[in-house]
Amino acid sequence: MTVHFIGAGPGAADLLTLRAVRLIATSRMCLYAGTYLDAEVLSHCPADAELIDTQHLDLDAITEHLVRATNEGWDVARLCSGDPSVYSAVAEQARRLDRAGVPWDVTPGVSAYAATAAAVGRELTVPEVAQSVVLTRAQRDSTAMPSGEALGSFAATSATLVLHLAVRHTRRLADELAEHYGADCPVVVGSQVSQPAELILRGTLADIADQVESHELRQAAVIIVGWALAAEGFVDSHLYSSRGRTPFPTV
Incomplete structure (x- = not known):
């Protein structure tokens, strides 16, 4: 069983990636920060999923839920606002999971x-x-x-x-x-x-x-x-401009 750190995007349910939706839909537990998330995102969760709002929990309490779920044989969707690569505390949570022997992965999201x-x-x-x-x-x-x-x-x-x-x-x-x-x-x-x-x-x-x-x-x-x-009146990007391009040699 795996803890999936999932980029939940800026909040809208339709700005999740297809992979994120699939993982959320197959996870028996979902942890999310209610402060930053539109509740519609949770509509992707299974009807019997355990939903945990983490906005008032510290990292140790969050880790306890993650470890408990995997001990029960459940996959977990750990939703991160925006993209997990920036200010998501994934690093702190992941090292706690490593100590507990819990597998985890990361799915990127819209920042x-x-x-x-x-x-x-x-x-x-x-x-x-x-x-x-x-x-x-x-x-x-x-x-x-x-x-x-x-x-x-x-x-x-x-x-x-x-x-x-x-x-x-x-x-x-x-x-x-x-x-x-x-x-x-x-x-x-x-x-x-x-x-x-x-x-x-x-x-x-x-x-x-x-x-x-x-x-x-x-x-x-x-x-x-x-x-x-x-910015207005700026030059075209070199990639799309003939300015400075080296022409193909003629034969």
Whole structure:
């Protein structure tokens, strides 16, 4: 029996992969974080599945459920918001399962930042504007950041910046980032993207904090900062342009 860490996407039931739906439909137990998930996602679970909301459980309590289920001979769907490769605590859970001798695997999902970019119809890597995307988070009230991963260092590159777990600190972060990008740099905040309560805020580093605070956003939101969000008149990608291409030799 296996614990399946499954990327549940940004929340919408129809943004799950086919593999994710198959695994959920064949798992006798499903653990999920109710804070980040549209309840419709759980409609893919078997009628007799044991459903456990983990939003108030610590990692040890979650592990106990996972181990218990596999001891019962059940497969488990452990739903992770977005994609399991980013801020999902899969690493911490997986090492506990390894110690308990419980097999596990990972199924990727749609990340919240990708869903937010889709919602506003923007590519985050625009030719000669921004060719890198940095995924990071706020440091205050959370695990310390590794040495060298200062927000200012990332911002100094002018890459498109994606901030997770940071919406409560929008004003402080906007002030800091404005020193690098400029106060008029565009910002998008996506809250519960793809769910019925979806909220998209568009602004700049100068005004986005006011918008976030007026909507009382405290969680389940991603912040995207960068000039790619408003790029116009940029050159075509080299891949699709004749500019600079070496012609095929003639015979």
